[in-house]
Amino acid sequence: MRREGSAFQGLGTVFVKELSDNISSVRMLVLELLVVLTALAALYGAIDNLRQNTAEDPFLLLRLFTLARDPLPSFVAMLGFLVPLMAIGLGFDAINSEHNRRTLSRILAQPIYRDALLMGKFLAGLATLGVSLTALWLMVIGLGLIFLGVPPGGEEIARSLVFLVVAIFYAGVWLSLAMLLSIVFRSPATAALVALGIWLFLTVLWPMLAPAIAQVIAPPDPRYAALGLETPDTGLWAQFLLRISPNDLFAEAMQAILSPQTRTLGAVFLEQLRGAIMGAPLPFGESLMIAWPQTVSLIAGTIVLFVVGYVIFQRQEVRA
């Protein structure tokens, strides 16, 4: 049955209202403060490290993103950990709070479709995360200019912009997941708990479990073990399983983009190294090709999770 009118009528109104709510909410301010403080600490470590160790580096700005100094992680590793928290914080009560406030039926009794409400909330969440990440990106560039005194090159800016886009889609996966849970569970506390549980599982437990599962699927060959090498099949399975986690996809994409000397993200075969100058940076386009599968996977994850939530929301009974 074909419906009359546009599915996105009212989208702009919902988007603006939700964006305003997100940006002015205490929850978001606390999360942003946490991310900024942690980012500043990571950047301080990186700047200090660069000042002491690196005299000449064509990608000095990119080092700000990737350098770590114990006990602090790198800026990218810190974002990989905290961005999901921000996204979950924005999405876990997107729909169920409307049920609980009893505003859903009143809003849906206005001349809009559910599509506009869900899409408006999602885009507002993504825009909020985009604004926050862009502010962080500008902060890194600005601090780099101030403390390192070296203007960034064009390729550095391009690579850091790709970092920004990938980071937004990485946040998008978690936002879609949190919104899906907010549709499935009527209680925001349950949705938040399940989202945080999935986040902890994929961030902390999965990197430990994946290699163990890989060893069960493809047991290590003792001949490789005798040489101190990892069995290729086992390694490939471990890598495949690890890539189920968005964190791993983000980390791999960032490695390819922000470390230009990265030639591959998987096993390296000898013929791939023929003619290669070790440590030489790859052109931007080739780095982009290496990161492409991971980036597409993050975009696909965002879309698939959103679509699942969309279908469930369309079929849900709206009584309150």
Added chain:
Amino acid sequence: MSEQHNDNPAPPPDAVITAQGLTKRYGKANAVDAVSFAIRKGEVFGLLGPNGAGKTTTILMMLGLTEISSGQVGVLGFNPARAPLQVKRRVGYLPDSVGFYDNLTAVENLAYTAKLMGLSLQERTERIADALRRVRLAEVAHQRVATYSRGMRQRLGLAEIIVKRAEIAILGEPTSGLDPQATIEFLELIAELKRGGTTVLLSSHLLDQVQRICDRVALFKAGRIEMMGSVAELAVQVLGAGFVVEVEAEGSGIARKLSTIPGVTKVETLSADRYRMTAERDVRPDAASAVVSVNGALKRLSVDEPSLEAIYARTFQAKREGVRHAA
């Protein structure tokens, strides 16, 4: 005459809501089971029945908020399943325990929904100010809704319907949980809507209030409409006759004259100058004329209207007894 749910007469020409065999199934259970009715323009129509009787599901189907399993419903000539936006542009809905964004003021809450209605800034500003004045919330218009009482929230919900200039207002349990003063104020606002030409459909458990404001009612039970019509019509059907008119007058031949009034089913002589009439309608004007026409001296006239509560109790009690007998 009252309309039966299982009859499918042609809807009246001024009908704004029509339902024909409207059904909603959840699995094998019928939440709404082939109901048919027509609501006329400008009337206040009440949906009555216990919890789970199918009232809210019927309303949600009218608004296109839940799918129709079978049957048809038309709202102002539009099919809510095919043209929900057309329906929602013209119909205001105030659900039971209406919710607002507590962190926003009344004006901000109304501005948000007015934007969703597609109103321009000028229209929004004018209509919101007018609506808040009409529901007597103008003085607290810029306070956060978190500070509002339940009665104020219900009135704010009605303001939203006024901002929309809805042709039909659908109200779910609008006075449930309100104190007596807030209830009186709210019922007065509903009466104002009716005077303004708005058709009002309300569902409620509060029978005395429904009786006070509704022109017609439908009694829902287990997804079906058991009875439908005005309270007087239902009283005739269920109680035999609903109105009891007492006449106190001096004169001769009064009882015989009173018994000729159309609609009067019984006249009892209580004393030399007191008579009790049982009638299908309020026959006080006719009784007064009858006394005067036989040169009698009228001293007092009183009427006991049929009670919806009695009709409701009798209807559902009869059904329960029927079930017990069947068992």
